[in-house]
Amino acid sequence: MSTVNNSNMNIVIRIQIDKMLITFSDIAKEIGEMGGDIVGIDVISSSKTHTIRDITINVNDQKHSHLMTEKMKDLEGVHVVSVSDRTFLLHIGGKIEVQSKNPIKNRDDLSRVYTPGVAKVCTAISEEPSKAFSLTIKRNTVAVVSDGTAVLGLGDIGPLAAMPVMEGKAMLFKQMGEVDAFPICLDTKDTEEIIQIVKSIAPAFGGINLEDISSPRCFEIEKRLKEELDIPVFHDDQHGTAVVILAGLINALKLTEKKLSEIKVVLTGIGAAGTACAKILLGAGVKNIIGVDINGAIHRREKYRNPSWTEFAKLTNPDNETGSLSDVIEGADVFIGVSAPGLLTVEHLKKMARDPIVFAMANPDPEIDPELAEPYVRVMATGRSDYPNQINNVLCFPGIFRGALDCRARIINEEMKIAAAQAIASVVTDDELNESYIIPSVFNKKVVERVREAVIKAAYKTEVARKDPLIIDSRLSK
Numbered sequence: 001m002s003t004v005n006n007s008n009m010n011i012v013i014r015i016q017i018d019k020m021l022i023t024f025s026d027i028a029k030e031i032g033e034m035g036g037d038i039v040g041i042d043v044i045s046s047s048k049t050h051t052i053r054d055i056t057i058n059v060n061d062q063k064h065s066h067l068m069t070e071k072m073k074d075l076e077g078v079h080v081v082s083v084s085d086r087t088f089l090l091h092i093g094g095k096i097e098v099q100s101k102n103p104i105k106n107r108d109d110l111s112r113v114y115t116p117g118v119a120k121v122c123t124a125i126s127e128e129p130s131k132a133f134s135l136t137i138k139r140n141t142v143a144v145v146s147d148g149t150a151v152l153g154l155g156d157i158g159p160l161a162a163m164p165v166m167e168g169k170a171m172l173f174k175q176m177g178e179v180d181a182f183p184i185c186l187d188t189k190d191t192e193e194i195i196q197i198v199k200s201i202a203p204a205f206g207g208i209n210l211e212d213i214s215s216p217r218c219f220e221i222e223k224r225l226k227e228e229l230d231i232p233v234f235h236d237d238q239h240g241t242a243v244v245i246l247a248g249l250i251n252a253l254k255l256t257e258k259k260l261s262e263i264k265v266v267l268t269g270i271g272a273a274g275t276a277c278a279k280i281l282l283g284a285g286v287k288n289i290i291g292v293d294i295n296g297a298i299h300r301r302e303k304y305r306n307p308s309w310t311e312f313a314k315l316t317n318p319d320n321e322t323g324s325l326s327d328v329i330e331g332a333d334v335f336i337g338v339s340a341p342g343l344l345t346v347e348h349l350k351k352m353a354r355d356p357i358v359f360a361m362a363n364p365d366p367e368i369d370p371e372l373a374e375p376y377v378r379v380m381a382t383g384r385s386d387y388p389n390q391i392n393n394v395l396c397f398p399g400i401f402r403g404a405l406d407c408r409a410r411i412i413n414e415e416m417k418i419a420a421a422q423a424i425a426s427v428v429t430d431d432e433l434n435e436s437y438i439i440p441s442v443f444n445k446k447v448v449e450r451v452r453e454a455v456i457k458a459a460y461k462t463e464v465a466r467k468d469p470l471i472i473d474s475r476l477s478k
């Protein structure tokens, strides 16, 4: 596949220009001739003889960036001071910080927020632990916990390398849902140890968002934590993803005028996301799902070492189809990929039923390049923000936790997830719905509002909410 990663990246080249030797318009012309698109110019300093400028250039890829830099270096009168990728610039020093709600202006403030005043607040919580929800950050704070074993589609890159993703999730929690989230990357892959650590840190949090923990360990970790903690534990890659897939599918099927109960779905990658996706789709009425992992279709004639595949085989593939993706894609109405880049080909698309729906959601590179797929599909979606129809769990986790925290839910159950999916789908009105808009934008404020509302309603209906409904604030709030 022609990889889509890094396409259209922005770089910032800082150059010192000798005014006697070259003009800026000459430099801009050179950049344009090399296919670079100048999207920003900043003057950093200027003297009679020299200027230093930052030129932000949209380039095709890393190679293009390199050629552009070399060209600048060759120009007489130009000295390249530095070249930065804007993505890296955004990560310098990390992406989040802790801020106090009130400044400590004097001794009196100090004695209230800290000792001695704080002692009576501690005592109050010790006498009535539920007060931790009103007197500490617990009520609005979620731990984003990863062990770095399944980071996006990058695999087991370890806890340090997982941090940028977890910081990103924390940013999204805050901006979209006004939830305070902490990235916590653990230097252990031991299931039991992860469970014990999360249990030990739980007092500070109102919810636990598990992230990018590889399967099948993620299933046991989530199950045990759900049983042993009294706050919501939600493995985002499983349930956040599944919720958004269902939302996207509800809307895409309106376009192809097919029913959930009639479609054949081929799902690649029966790991965390794939397993949960199958469960939510089965719950929503899909009858024919065929899972494909590295050894082909998952079926009941095979004995699997992975217990989650044995379970998966029982629930799916009603006709017990066997073979590779090429075999089982025949006649499929929907392809959902939560697996690896480039495994879906145009030849596969040609074998699908009329009006194929393709959700190629592996990150950062999807199962097929959207541009390659476009002519052969009716609806195309990816997990990325730079193509239409971004099916990404960011549409779910801020709103679902906002709702769960606001009604102080003990758990996030199936009813709350289905309600969240329907809420996301409902943001796209029938008038707006089209092939390039089956799912609302991540920036659409209605998403979190509707998900929150629907989740709270479902939590009360299923009796998992612990807060008096009369004191729930109707607005998005802490």
Ligand SMILES: NC(=O)C1=CN([C@@H]2O[C@H](COP(=O)(O)OP(=O)(O)OC[C@H]3O[C@@H](n4cnc5c(N)ncnc54)[C@H](O)[C@@H]3O)[C@@H](O)[C@H]2O)C=CC1
Residues within 6 Å of the ligand: 150, 151, 152, 153, 154, 212, 213, 214, 215, 236, 237, 238, 241, 268, 269, 270, 271, 272, 273, 274, 292, 293, 294, 337, 338, 339, 340, 343, 361, 362, 363, 364, 382, 383, 384, 391, 392, 393, 394
């Ligand atoms: N768009 C979104 O919101 C989300 C996208 N994803 C993406 O889905 C992918 C999987 O994520 P997880 O389920 O968390 O990982 P995981 O590690 O739990 O599961 C991945 C599964 O894909 C299988 N796989 C790998 N190569 C394959 C191939 N060539 N053919 C068939 N199966 C293959 C693996 O054996 C494994 O079972 C990643 O690329 C991730 O970025 C995951 C969660 C959310």
Ligand SMILES: CC(=O)C(=O)O
Residues within 6 Å of the ligand: 151, 152, 153, 212, 236, 237, 362, 363, 383, 392, 393, 394
């Ligand atoms: C989006 C996300 O959570 C993932 O790709 O793992």
Ligand SMILES: [Mg+2]
Residues within 6 Å of the ligand: 152, 211, 212, 236, 237
């Ligand atoms: Mg993830």
